[in-house]
Amino acid sequence: MEQIIKLNQENLAEISKRIPCPTYDRSQLKTGIVHVGIGGFHRAHEAFYTDELLHDEAIKDWGICGIALLDFDTKIYNTLKAQDGLYTLIIKELDGTLTKRVIGSITECLFAPENPIKVIEKMASPDVKIITLTITEGGYNYNEATKEFDFSNPLIQHDLDHPEAPKTIFGYLTQALKLRKERSLQGCTIQSCDNIQGNGHMTKRMLMSYVNTAEPELSAWIETNVSFPNAMVDRITPATSALDIELLKETSGIDDAWPVVCEPFKQWVIEDDFIAGRPAWETVGAQFVKDVVPYEKMKLSLLNAGHSVLGILGALYGYSTIDEAVGNADISSFLRIYMGNEVTPTLGDLEGVNLKNYKFSLIQRFGNTYIKDQIDRICSQSSAKIPIFILPTINTQLETKGSIDHAAFIIAAFAIYSVGVNEFGTQLIIKDAMEQVLNEKAIASRTHPESFLEIDAIFGSLKDNTTFVAAYTKAYQNIVQNGIEKAVKDINSNILNDI
Structure with missing residues (x-):
């Protein structure tokens, strides 16, 4: 069996002799996207599309900073940090063959509970044009009975009382957008990648409900300077198992503590409403439409x-x-x-x-x-x-x-x-x-x-x-x-x- 090599930036050249790896210079990338929720689906989907795009070495503005939002996310944060944001994508084809490649589009990782201010500052960075979300259906704090934002949620109450140390996406986005306004910076696009019909509309509605209570003077600025495109995302991405980790070691000699496995099928249909520019994801398979x-x-x-x-x-x-x-x-x-x-x-x-x-x-x-x-x-x-x-x-x-x-x-x-x-x-x-x-x-x-x-x-x-x-x-x-x-x-x- 081949010698086992730990996945990280230092070992990438050696690993590239075994499976495809990023050929672009990751150190030269600007962070143009902040993504909240760096679980398996994001890494099989948006990060994959972006990695495909970055192989055009003229493109240097769309590196991804991954945000681990919750205390629960400690393990994925520590794993990606130790691997310099790198991970292996394993596509399980219908005939059982494995298509493997290292994805390099996540160039930074931050752990929100450890340093909330750093996360807010990153979201407010002038280089960041897009903030994308995979926070699960429940993360939008929507009450099916009332059809409204759930202000009774204790975490929302915490964010209202402690805006400098938020715990929810709404607290973070509000403070980051407030900084952009105070610093006379350009607005940005907030793009949901979650399985919710009208996910852009839902994101805007829930965020504005929070902002109207937490920072009402910010509402008009958001209406003018922030866009919320709808999108449809699709790729079956099961949880990574210990067997998947061992299989990667056995078949390629790569020690990746958290590879991502997925099906070959992928789809991303996006409403073309990006207020501060966007990657040309359509060149790598995404579809931009007027109505998602x-x-x-x-x-x-x-x-x-x-x-x-x-x-x-x-x-x-x-x-x-x-x-x-x-x-x-x-x-x-x-x-x-x-x-x-x-x-x-x-x-x-x-x-x-x-x-x-x-x-x-x-x-x-x-x-x-x-x-x-x-x-x-x-x-x-x-x-x-x-x-x-x-x-x-x-x-x-x-x-x-x-x-x-x-x-x-x-x-x-x-x-x-x-x-x-x-x-x-x-x-x-x-x-x-x-x-x-x-x-x-x-x-x-x-x-x-x-x-x-x-x-x-x-x-x-x-x-x-x-x-x-x-x-x-x-x-x-x-x-x-x-x-x-x-x-x-x-x-x-x-x-x-x-x-």
């Missing part, structure tokens, strides 16, 4: 919702990975019927998109046996995902009197999942900010199934819709009385669907 909404609605309602369907049902079946779940004929049939009969009617006209082919490709992507996307990762923070991925389909179908039976079944399955143990006695790993409330309502649902729908922050007024409640209750009782496997077979039976 049709693309993101399709992706959120089909891919992201599909992931949640497979995750929740798969957990109840006792599976541990998404490919196992989609490999079950009854679960894959359930997903096809849900996508075809309940989601597709809500999507409208999608110019330039072959929807049938797209849905077929999703089944293939979910079934990639080499990705091994963990079900507990997909199910994590479902309380934030379901209002974004599944409820819009339910609400539209209720308005048009369309079918909601499979969607109601998913919500019933989520209620049973939230008890924390499946019918085989297997403890479920539930990672959710609302875990306690979910569990309490799930237990209450054993005697009154509709109790689960009383979680207003997730379901809003859905509990008041008699059509949905009837379908949900029927599905809940079917699962409890007959078991998940028979219940899925029953709801699938006699339904014809052309995906």
